Amino acid sequence: MKKLINGVDAVVTDALRGIAAAHPSLRVDVENKVVFRAQAPRPGKVGLVSGGGSGHEPLHAGFVGYGMLDAACPGEVFTSPVPDQLIEATKGADGGAGVLHIVKNYTGDVLNFEMAAELSGDEGVEVASVLVNDDVAVQDSLYTAGRRGTGATLFVEKIAGALAETGAPLAEVARVAKEVNDRSRSFGVALTPSTVPAAGKPTFELGDTEIELGIGIHGEPGRTRAPHREAREIARIAMDAINDDLPLSGETLVLVNGMGGTPLLELYIVFAEVAAYLAEKGATPVRSLVGNYVTSLDMQGFSVTTCSLTDELTRLWDAPVETPALRWGR
């Protein structure tokens, strides 16, 4: 498998050097692997910190900036960051009003963020956490690690980030973050597996006529394998899974997200089907986003995320944002 890399052990730091060179609005601590806003922390503002394995770009570093995150910690590829990184980010993002950790629900992310929150607390930083677990493909039961955090992470970071920018207190920012997660659902489909640089070959095998349904964002296989078919039918499978879990209605925020290897042309084909499905259910995609935002390296496929909006959430979604990957209104 061909990769544009200098060596498998330098993938993350080499990319961080690129992010630093490309975006002067960011301050990149390459050694500790933390990406800050150039002006962080802002006194009196709640700091937003997220992080997770690398390979999901632009998540999370691409969402550092005005109206979104104050700091992001990239781990190794598909590996959660370590507590040292998270503590560095938390201290650097704290403007005296406390810090919100936005954590995707994976065992490793949860454990490392918990340790970092505890140790940051010891150093006098008030930390609250919100767990993102929007993926309906995983049964949420005692018999799994619980639902994964996927596309809704972007919604949580954007909307909580907008509220934090207004000077709202930590408890309020945490409340809105949790509300966004509670109102969001996702489902993902892969046409091809992804290839982790250190592994050098695809994480799983998928025949030319097969797709994986219910995938996460770490190249892991999904719940089931099914024959490949028209985009219309695949979109329906994803939307049925979401609608069965939380019936769609009213004003809805919709993300049709590429997994990294799928052309925008195809993502718009999927979006058309998603919009038609929503209309059938009496829901309206009043706000939407189509593109590669929460990716899984070079995987072909997509995920769809919906969030049932309220007036407050719509207003915060529309608020100005200025990050490398998301930018409007400013």
Add this chain to the structure above:
Amino acid sequence: MNTQFFAAWIQEIASAVRAQRDHLTQLDAAIGDADHGANLDRGFAAAGEALAGASPQTPGALLVLVGSTLIRKVGGASGPLYGTAFREMGKLLGDTAEVSPGRLADALNAALSGVQRLGAAAEGDKTMVDALAPAVRALARAVQEGLKTEEALDAAAAAAEEGAKATIPLQARKGRASYLGPRSVGHEDPGAASTALILGALRAAGSR
């Protein structure tokens, strides 16, 4: 077993993990996310460097340093879990200069408790606990039966290996493999496999 013994253990782990790096990663690719070998290799290499730099004077201090280094360097779930395991062992041993097999059994039991407290996994969930718990029991039994240190370590290593192999038919209920549901059946759990390597390294350190 003195500080030198435990330093040898960590060296044996580092070389076993390095040798089995691709194997662990392939096990993880089947039911996880294909990073277990690379992560442990990075972690135990860092632990070796930390020991060379600090030269801890007691087994307890050595194990705490190894655990802290794993937490700082590995990431994922395995960093905090293995890190906690070594730290708990070290904390239980305290200032003890010479560790008896009985005391080692207590320390491994503390490691198991730490891992279960953090990860909330029970035996049969298809995790590292499935290799660690039988090893702890085997070591305690060997001590009760008055076996020699070498034989006791051998029993612990064999029980861990058996426990790891016994994860193959299980359906995962914790960790990333649990997302696969019934499709996790038929694969050895990578965390149980690496735990078996670590206990195997204990046997290797004992026969040095």
